[in-house]
Each structure stands twice: as C-alpha cells, then as structure tokens.
Amino acid sequence: MDMKQTEYYITLDKKSRAKAVVDEKYNSFRIVEFLVPPDRRNKGYGTAILNEILKDADSKCYKVSGVPASYRGPDYKKKLIEYYKKFGFEYVKQINEVIREPMCKLKSQHIEK
Numbered sequence: 001m002d003m004k005q006t007e008y009y010i011t012l013d014k015k016s017r018a019k020a021v022v023d024e025k026y027n028s029f030r031i032v033e034f035l036v037p038p039d040r041r042n043k044g045y046g047t048a049i050l051n052e053i054l055k056d057a058d059s060k061c062y063k064v065s066g067v068p069a070s071y072r073g074p075d076y077k078k079k080l081i082e083y084y085k086k087f088g089f090e091y092v093k094q095i096n097e098v099i100r101e102p103m104c105k106l107k108s109q110h111i112e113k
C-alpha cells in the first residue's frame with residue numbers, strides 16, 4: 001500500500017496558518033507535523049484541526065498516532081500528552097507515542113447481545 005499524505009490547515013492571515021500533516025498507511029493515520037503559531041495558540045485552532053483529523057479517522061475506522069514534541073523540554077511534552085489525552089489518546093512511554101484506537105472498534109466492544 002502506498003502512503004498518502006494529507007495536510008489539514010486553517011488560514012489565519014495572509015502570512016500564517018495552523019496546520020497538521022498526516023500520513024495514511026496500513027489503515028491508520030500518523031500525525032507527522034502539527035503546528036500552531038505561538039501567538040495563535042490556546043484559541044481553538046489546534047483543536048479544530050485535530051477534531052477534523054479524528055472525524056476522518058473514525059469514518060475510516062483508523063487508529064491515529066503521533067509523537068509528542070520533546071524539543072521544547074519535558075514540561076512542554078507533558079502538556080502535549082495531556083492535551084492529546086483529552087481526545088481519547090493514550091501515551092505509550094515505551095515507544096514515545098500517543099495512540100488513539102479507532103472509535104468504531106471501541107463502540108462495537110460495548111454492544112450487549
């Protein structure tokens with residue numbers, strides 16, 4: 001299977017935008033880039049983009065994963081992990097990734113017969 005790459009973005013003004021880049025392969029999405037300009041953070045742009053990624057993943061019954069950025073230090077990484085957890089991701093320390101299982105599979109596990 002060939003990898004497909006999709007860019008999700010919100011144009012903020014003529015010179016900047018918030019964006020995420022997602023690789024699609026093996027029935028999963030992998031967030032390989034997620035950027036909101038520092039002066040535009042905490043205004044809902046990242047949340048809007050992530051919600052769109054998750055909506056697309058759920059429609060395909062895909063897992064979503066990503067590596068929380070650590071280049072800004074451990075406190076920033078911890079904040080990112082907590083942010084992802086709000087959307088149903090779990091942090092897997094052994095592989096340093098946040099992972100969200102497909103919502104379609106989670107829903108099907110709760111059906112009683």
